[in-house]
Amino acid sequence: MDFSQRVISLSIVIKNAALNKRKTCIYIEDNLIMELGKRQEADIVIEAEGLAAFPGLVNTHTHAAMTLLRGYADDMPLFEWLQNKIWPVEAGLKPEDIYWGTKLAILEMIKSGTTAFNDMYFMVEETAKAVEEMGVRAVLSYGFIDLFDNGKREKEIKATRETLRGILGMKNPRIQAALGPHAVYTVSREGLEWIKEFSIEKDLLVHIHLSETRKENTDCVERYGIRPTELLSKVGLISDKLIAAHGVWLNAREIKLLASHRANVSHNPVSNAKLAVGRAMPYHIMRKAGMNVTLGTDGAASNNNLDMLEELKFAAIIQKLFQDRQTLMPAKEALDIATENGARALRIDSGEIAEGKLADLILIDTRLPEFTPTHNPVANLVYSASGGAVDTTICDGKVLMLHRDVEGEEEIIEKAGERAKALVRRAEG
């Protein structure tokens, strides 16, 4: 595959892909799906016999550069894990680490069918550079943490403004800036209020961790006399711009409040299980409330991969197990959560293979043993496949992976591996 198509605009036709059980030709021009039908000619022709087309997956909560910490520390009590392992290493992160760690993350995403992600971390200009080069879409926020300190708050406001300027300066339509107040236990009320004002002023999405653990709720009640969602409500942060990650310990009243303001909640079931947060997110209540539920992997330190197809299966079955209901979150609904719902939350016009939509889509190899037979392609995708079943990934009308081949893969793996080794060596002294 010659990846020079990445810089010049070429039309693409995907010939004879299975789409909703029928064979279709998908014609792409610029960055849009222009025609679903019989058209067979284009600058680039992808023969898709045996492949099924699905929308690109949307990962609505991650910390991409944390791939560098994959497998560095596992199976530890949460606080010990953060205090003794994760934070000391993070303190030594250099810009090149963020850059290569994010490139590794995006490589993994492309290889497992993710075309857009919602990220919160720091040195965001490095993340943005990696996104620009790799060709996916991203919503990027600087993780705002003032720890209830006025001086720190001023620094975080400055860093947030600078991050925004940097991203806007790139003028890349694939990259969206957002705000990232870390959580109610790390950001002061004044910090949250500034975020709210700034988000309205600049029309920016707000990405926050919300009610991930029971402790987060009880600590908030101790500090403010109200629960985290109530605090966000008082501050005025609950709107369709809000993407709240986790939501494990939300109660029915809070879910109703969030849903009625069209706020989005990102389910991250693998990370929640690995970190033992105590229960599964109450999806059944959210569903009833009409909430826009989306799906994320969280960072690779607590997952430990970015495979949205694995996450999808885990979400669908953990919900069944916790609510004692085999019919909860059926396959098609799980897939919508990971595509349409995610795209809606991130304000990206994708998540569906239809004329006029952004050309963000994946081709799945249906000739794999785990995809045989194909009584139901959606059930196979959700319950049988993992990221390795993705054959081809297209984002914004560009081919990012063709038949599992991604440009520059070896260099990214080598460089990211080296950076990770050196990073840990520095932290351990």
Next chain:
Amino acid sequence: MDFSQRVISLSIVIKNAALNKRKTCIYIEDNLIMELGKRQEADIVIEAEGLAAFPGLVNTHTHAAMTLLRGYADDMPLFEWLQNKIWPVEAGLKPEDIYWGTKLAILEMIKSGTTAFNDMYFMVEETAKAVEEMGVRAVLSYGFIDLFDNGKREKEIKATRETLRGILGMKNPRIQAALGPHAVYTVSREGLEWIKEFSIEKDLLVHIHLSETRKENTDCVERYGIRPTELLSKVGLISDKLIAAHGVWLNAREIKLLASHRANVSHNPVSNAKLAVGRAMPYHIMRKAGMNVTLGTDGAASNNNLDMLEELKFAAIIQKLFQDRQTLMPAKEALDIATENGARALRIDSGEIAEGKLADLILIDTRLPEFTPTHNPVANLVYSASGGAVDTTICDGKVLMLHRDVEGEEEIIEKAGERAKALVRRAEG
């Protein structure tokens, strides 16, 4: 790859594989690991730079031929699913279906690193033929179901004896016959008693479903006044020959009883979650009791794949979530469950890469994005990898997959796909 080595005995050396973080050459002669060290010459040389060696995975509970029903019916209430979907299709199964369905299952197993499995189904001679041809190991039992009917019991006894004769007649050291009383709600006490006598007489393993659902327990108490494990105890079936699948609703007393007789329990967490059995198997109690806990995928109709690496991750994180303990079932322990413990239960001298052990092992590609960096190869294998990371699979000293290439893959996928389609067509009329 020339697979003719499958019929003549050739020595193998795996050069420079990572084994416990050190590079080693693994020398295999006949079906044994003969030497770990520097020996570089053999009839077959596999260059394993960038690959890590692990024991082959052991799947201790499945119904292989059910791959034909993968994705046929999902997200339904349990009884409706069985009665309206699974059973009508199973009623129309022909010998060729079992044969091709099992071949598909074994292909999927080989491609995801499983070298031995414990199966319960019917027309077992077809399963055995598939195992013989594909090169893996299996413990095969005829699913004995008498539904408390004397006539049926006699038929099942006859079928069980015939199955045993057939398997013994094959004289294949990779294939072990076992007994398969389906469960206490489908087999009469007299049936269980016959199984017990016959198991002692012939020294056969006994594979049973045990306390999968709460209903199984309450129904048993209603019928017998005692719980399923107590019934097995009265009948005398609890011994180191017993492999009890599921064990979700075992209580502490039953666990102690089973463990003290060195019975084995196969955890099948994905199937349990998808079928919403109400809780996670109480692994923490089993662990304390010193139980030999093993791992299985169950059949593809309720999973819907046979990927033991996915199952491994799910087991490790579901246990953490349910017991609210991040330290429960750490990565190395999960891996042991899926290798050593499984081999012990099935009386196979594998599960460990050591001199003198059976040459059942896999090579994992550590150059994949999801395996980068490699701070901890075991953590990467358990938490990051899925079956697609398996590069090479060796069983009984024969190379069954080399660099993802398995002999006859296309034909199996084609034939199994056709059989599945026709099977469903027959059932739906």
